[in-house]
Amino acid sequence: MKVFFLCFLCLLSLSLPVFASEEATAPSLSTIYQLAKEAVEKKIDVESNAKVEITPQNLEGRLTPPRCYPPISVELASERDVTRNNTVKISCETPDYDYPWQMYLSVRVDIQYPVIVATELLSPNQILNSDDLAIMYVDQYSLKGQFFSDKASLLGSRVKRRVAKDSPIIGSNLCFVCKGDMVSIYAKTQSIEIKTLGEALRDGNIGEAIKVKNSKSNKRLEAVVIGVGEVEVRM
Known part of the structure; x- marks a missing residue:
């Protein structure tokens, strides 16, 4: 009988939720804000020189979070890339309800x-x-x-x-190169670089291909603008 009772206690302990040993506490709004910001921040992909400001929706006076067993689950409500306006889903197991508590929080992202x-x-x-x-x-x-x-x-x-x-x-x-301007024309190979002068036959910006005329040969060439007054003939 004693052995049976001990086994019954073992089975009972295994059947209890894992969070039963954790204390349920009500998270503060500042904690919810921080969790939402971190969830959004993980999905933002910007250049290192950008300024990023993440602003969760203000819930003051509008929400009283229930007691939650840790951990609180936080995830973006959509798989799409982060945009200016985003929605974060927050949920947790709670002793206050017979079902998991959840809410959706709007989070604004400004990138400069x-x-x-x-x-x-x-x-x-x-x-x-x-x-x-x-x-x-x-x-x-x-x-x-x-x-x-x-x-x-x-x-x-x-x-x-x-x-x-x-x-x-x-x-x-x-x-960067304007039609009629005199330009430096560069031609490069793995071993040599040749520079000559020419005339731009149309306007061009960095990375654009334009027509130029070699001043010595009068040949028209296609070249890529690489700087102010400079073009390169790709060999």
């Missing part, structure tokens, strides 16, 4: 990137110098087109379209 902006109104045909440029953090959803974060890379480029003060300078505002 350092971009080059105009310090004053820029006019067409203006050649950019350092005083014309500044770095400002701009919301990623406000950025359209090719933008820049290195002031030095824009020095000497020419403005094609009017740019308002404090507005981001994008690729379509500029030409």
Whole structure:
């Protein structure tokens, strides 16, 4: 009989939930906010120079969390990539209900990137110098087109379209090589580099392929813009 009783106690202990030995406590709203922020932060993939601000929905006066057995489960409610507005699911086992408690929390994500902006109104045909440029953090959803974060890379480029003060300078505002400009033409192989002069036959920005004319041979070549007044013929 004694052996049977001991075995019964063993079976009873095995059948109890694992959280029965843990104390159920009501999590604070600050704890819920922090858990939600961490869940979102794990899924954010941005460049190292970005500023990221994660703001959970304010629940003050609107929610009293029940007692929870640890751990509290936190996950994004959707498998999609993190956007400006996200939803986090929070749940836990609780002695206060016969079923798991859960809630959905809205979490806002603001991401800003350092971009080059105009310090004053820029006019067409203006050649950019350092005083014309500044770095400002701009919301990623406000950025359209090719933008820049290195002031030095824009020095000497020419403005094609009017740019308002404090507005981001994008690729379509500029030409690094402008039609009719004299340009340095580079041709590289594994062993040698050749440099000659030529004329740009159309406008071009960094990475764009344009037509140029070799001043010595008068041959027209296709070259890629690599800098202000510089193009490269890919061998």
